[in-house]
Amino acid sequence: MAIVNRTPDSFHDKGRTFALEPAIESVRAAASAGADWIDIGGVPFAPGPEVSAAEEIDRVLPVVEAARDLAVVSVDTFRPEVARAVIAAGAGVINDTSGLRDPAMADAIAGTDAQLVIAHSLAAPRTLWPSPKYDDVVGQVTAFLEERISTAQDRGVRPEQIIIDPGHDLNKNTYHSLEVTRRLDEIAAIGYPLLVAVSNKDFIGETLDAPQQERLAGTLASVVYCVLHGARIVRVHDVRATVDAVRMTEAIMGWREPAFTRHNI
Incomplete structure (x- = not known):
């Protein structure tokens, strides 16, 4: 899953794809590099200026329309009204980091063919949650996800529509995110397709003492570990490198054939 943010304050892109044409170019480049899904965001999770629902729709809708014939389109939003608008425009996934x-988000998904990513977080989007505390981060993330899955199904979302995300770094410190990664099997055991969003995040930067633009190696190591421990969707900025890392992992595990074979044949 490639990331394309139409925001001026995204934590990694720093607004590089805020303007429409660079966003559309990024969509095309991601699809060409091997992205199966493209996740389009109009509002970051982190604190920042208020963005109305109307403005969020204006940001993401033209990118959805540009991407829908190239890949599965996901939209990163916590607003049901935005979800309805982008599903009508061809989005196949709603990525709800809240x-x-x-709960009305579940109503927006129910009765459609769209999938819903339910991510773990403690705070409402755009708000601070300093020094988060957990007695058992994996146990609490698992309980949260199970409870929200139940809420979604009670409101008409079908089991096959649901994807889960443990929410690396979302209201979690580096130790929490490392433990979530280390014990990812326990979260995968919930039994729904598992997405991880680890790309260039601060738990990688703090672990390696690596600035924002120098976290690719740490990202790839995290992605490979997560795939081996149950992740089936990986949300990333560096598509080509990640595609290669995942395909190599799949080949080693016997899940994918080599592209070709000549050596010693």
Whole structure:
């Protein structure tokens, strides 16, 4: 899953794809590099200036329209009204980093063919949650996801529509995110397709003492570990390198044939 943010304050891109034409160019480049899904965001999870629902729709809708014939389109939003608009425009996935903080999001998904990513977080989007505390981060993330899955199904979302995300770095410190990664099997055991969003995140930067633009190696190591421990969707900025890392991992595990074979044949 490639990331294309139409925001001026995204944590990694720093607004590089905020303007429409660079965003559309990024969509095309991601699809060409091997992305199966493209996740389009109009509002970051992190604190920042208020963005209205109307403005969020204006940001993401033309990118959805540009991407829908190239890959599965996901939209990163916590607003049901945005979800309805982008599903009508061809989005096939709603990536809710608030984890159904507004249960009406489930109503927007129910009765459609779209899938819903339920991510774990503690705070509402755009708000601070300093020094998060957990007695058992994996146990609490698992319980949260199971409870929100139940909420979604109670409101008409079908089991096959649901994807889960443990929410690396979302209201978690580096130790929490490392433990979530280390014990990812326990979260995968919930039994729904598992997405991880680890790309260039601060738990990698703090672990390696690596600035934002120098975290690719740490990202690839994290992605490979997560795939081996149950992740089936990986949300990343550096598509080509990640595609190669994942395909190599799949080949080693016997899940994918080599592209060709000549050596010693």
